[in-house]
Amino acid sequence: MELGIIGLGKMGGNMAERLRVGGHKVVGFDFNADTVKKLTDAGSVGVNSLEDLVKNLAAPRAIWIMVPAGDPVDETIAKLKPFMQKGDTFIDGGNSNYKDSQRRYAELKPEGFNFVDVGTSGGVWGLAEGYSMMIGGDKEPVERLRPIFETLAPGKEQGWGHVGPAGAGHFVKMVHNGIEYGMMQAYAEGFSIMGHKTQMNLDLAQIAEIWRYGSVVRSWLLDLTADALQKNPKLEGLEAYVSDSGEGRWTVFEAIDLNVSAPVITESLIRRIRSREDNNFTDRMLAIMRNAFGGHAVKKD
Amino acid sequence: MELGIIGLGKMGGNMAERLRVGGHKVVGFDFNADTVKKLTDAGSVGVNSLEDLVKNLAAPRAIWIMVPAGDPVDETIAKLKPFMQKGDTFIDGGNSNYKDSQRRYAELKPEGFNFVDVGTSGGVWGLAEGYSMMIGGDKEPVERLRPIFETLAPGKEQGWGHVGPAGAGHFVKMVHNGIEYGMMQAYAEGFSIMGHKTQMNLDLAQIAEIWRYGSVVRSWLLDLTADALQKNPKLEGLEAYVSDSGEGRWTVFEAIDLNVSAPVITESLIRRIRSREDNNFTDRMLAIMRNAFGGHAVKKD
């Protein structure tokens, strides 16, 4: 079928290609002319304006928005809307906050538009292995888009599903990322413990490779970790600095709002924040308190 | 090749069977006559005493001890030793503390015996899928046992390895379980958050199934969780009570001893402990403190 895609970056570009290979007509727009050309060169339809994007699609249209979460999504919808018709569908496939998706649905629905939110996982591996998609929205547009999801997914009936009303797709993706934080932290702590057992001289890459088969902790993340450790066994040359992209903290906020205790996901976020704190004030205060009550020496800076 | 096995329970019995199918001669002993008979019926050699076990194996012998960690291992070695000869090998395949394995090696080595510790993962799935094995000890006996490991493992060159000196096998298995605690807690928290988002009426079994393909959190644990949720979507009929079997707390102790901060593995252990605290004293004290300074009501028991 036909699909418009706005945003042809790392994610959007690969999705367009997977769809094209799967036999769909993709019309793509991006502010970056190079990525548009790349799309055209690959055999899809690259356009240079939102108006052209819409014109190249037959109603009822479906346009997949793959831009950074937040204002860019609202701005894209606002610019796109004048060219769209009742019955057309906006798809937000980015990492939006689910509350924004609920709001966007509530705004677009009364105007006759469909809004579908797709929490998309798969990263740089999606082109080859398919994307995991958690979908929120009304049944009708989701069903209409089934051929798209079946092609993007790892398998026709695998790795995607309509999980609930508008917002549910991004909600489930948010929690997915919260779990991801916890799993990553668990692995990283374990490997760190083993790396510090210097008298055993353990080979972390070997251990990761062993665990990939038959162990309880085998996973795709472990597969990637084993590969990374083989290439760089001591993880040299990189800073101990970990970013977070929003979903982790949203998960923490949501857990608290729902009165669900989620200490491990929360602690995983806190540790990422900690990785970015230089000259930590909290620790300096602890040092000075110890000095104040016990006369314990402090380290001078 | 030949292998003696002591302890033919859930783990030992299945390992004996996997070895037999793989073409090895297994001689097995257990205090439970039924499991010995079962072994014999399956085509292996069941015996009724440790002396007979040793007699049925040609030197240099290798005997795999699969009994509960702690004193039972020491007692088994002590009873077995009089029948063994220099050059024979004791294998501890249970969940022993790695410090015990280091001690046992140090005791047996001067007497001319080999000691090999094998951290074994795989649980009830090992018979069909193979066991993940992390092996510690001297090179010579580990190499000699290669045919055994190749058969027990998921693949000839997969899922097993000689990771370091005596104790290293159990050390790595210990950390494996620590990571396992963290991963489990991360999943469980995430599903709990989704389950409490009642207005979205999310189907946890469906979501687990979706995530199995293409998502970042896909893993073997998730495969099992998806299956469990499909059979019992609300996890009804079971208590919120979680045991721990030692490796988790040993991992926490080790991290502290090595001065490695491991908050997520630690918190995962603490939450299991918390699950077993009825009428929590800490919480009652918090309630009474709030009452004392703020006049806040307490709930009567």
Place this chain on the structure above:
Amino acid sequence: MELGIIGLGKMGGNMAERLRVGGHKVVGFDFNADTVKKLTDAGSVGVNSLEDLVKNLAAPRAIWIMVPAGDPVDETIAKLKPFMQKGDTFIDGGNSNYKDSQRRYAELKPEGFNFVDVGTSGGVWGLAEGYSMMIGGDKEPVERLRPIFETLAPGKEQGWGHVGPAGAGHFVKMVHNGIEYGMMQAYAEGFSIMGHKTQMNLDLAQIAEIWRYGSVVRSWLLDLTADALQKNPKLEGLEAYVSDSGEGRWTVFEAIDLNVSAPVITESLIRRIRSREDNNFTDRMLAIMRNAFGGHAVKKD
């Protein structure tokens, strides 16, 4: 000087009394006629309407609002405003979110009104010992109210201060409560550990009393705890159920928004949430996962 007070409950009523004893004229209103009568009986001016409240005060007026945080504060301001004049001051002495205080200031200032936010600590002990007050707002009204603060505080120059612009008072009070959560949890855990060391048969009330003098952990909270333990050494008859009143979770949200890692305050909140989770889903999921991979028994409900 003169002060109007709206809300004559546990906190507001005691503050009115402390002010009266300190020589101020207090005009008080409450929806509960009994508390108004009690105020009048004590020698202050009780009134039955907001209009009367304002009429009994000379301009420039100052009215201390001591009602539950959230909508009640906005509603009170809205109802009161028609009777107020430019230059009059609204004081919010409750546990409002500091962002609401910033908003209220921004709404009232252009209309010519002053808004002062006072984070107030002291609970049921304030009448006798004085209230700790952290004050946000413009300098002029705060200085004008100095006699009020000097009387309410534990000492003329003690236990109160103008800490910053509008919102800063409630912000500092919010963090105060976050710290309070952490301290309470630390004490409660420590006493719980001692209580579980049954072979030593420790007397928790005695230990709390010992620590009150000379120890590093001496504090007012410990004084109260010692008293509570003396009255009820085993903390019998109350449920292990701990409420939280908002400031704790706001502190956690704020720490994350500011990218400050605050694991102990956060964990203290999470443990309160945990105290209210019956039949914990997370723990049930852990139990069923252990069963799924290892065949470990689950406890039936």
Place this chain on the structure above:
Amino acid sequence: MELGIIGLGKMGGNMAERLRVGGHKVVGFDFNADTVKKLTDAGSVGVNSLEDLVKNLAAPRAIWIMVPAGDPVDETIAKLKPFMQKGDTFIDGGNSNYKDSQRRYAELKPEGFNFVDVGTSGGVWGLAEGYSMMIGGDKEPVERLRPIFETLAPGKEQGWGHVGPAGAGHFVKMVHNGIEYGMMQAYAEGFSIMGHKTQMNLDLAQIAEIWRYGSVVRSWLLDLTADALQKNPKLEGLEAYVSDSGEGRWTVFEAIDLNVSAPVITESLIRRIRSREDNNFTDRMLAIMRNAFGGHAVKKD
């Protein structure tokens, strides 16, 4: 009464002086001749050998050992014992592990000696304000030493007590320090949050001073913190590096062994460990995992 003291450092020296002022005869030994001379100059009896120490005391003797925890205590007892008589008392006033104290009692008791363990808190402030003492051991020697405790304590009946059998003194002191870790971390996090709210430009020293009176978080630790912040408002010139001295980790181990969940005390220890981890391996592994699955950039070292 008479008391021997071994170890005249920061703690032991001040305790000797407080006892002398209180009218007791103190006989003191230290390997450092200067501190012995200082003791003599102050009017107590300084000696240069353990033999002389014992000779200068009348039976039944009591000797307070104030040396670093661990081997030094055992060595001191071993060297001292030949000069001691049945009925004499060894007092360990240092920060020993309570299990060592239980062992020492069990060794000394059958030989006719008394052993009393005194968990001592007070740090550099003890000389002026008195020491908090938690005492374990048999009733008879503890009662005999009452005049010593009454003098060292903040008040005759305040700040000290016989809390249980041998080991109980150090056990309670251990938990005291665990609580101390949690309280310190709670304060430090709170002040850190406030310090990062830069748009409010909060004065942390002022806030600490305000909280000292009437607030729920008032404490001796806060008094010291307010003083430290006044002298160094930004905590400049010191490293974010926090030591721990043993009791914190023992408390964590004990909590786990007793199956008491103590997340805040535990997390406080973990954060101290974290403060000493340079180029954190865990965080580098998280960074490389994010890169591996999502193509997220890593910071180069």
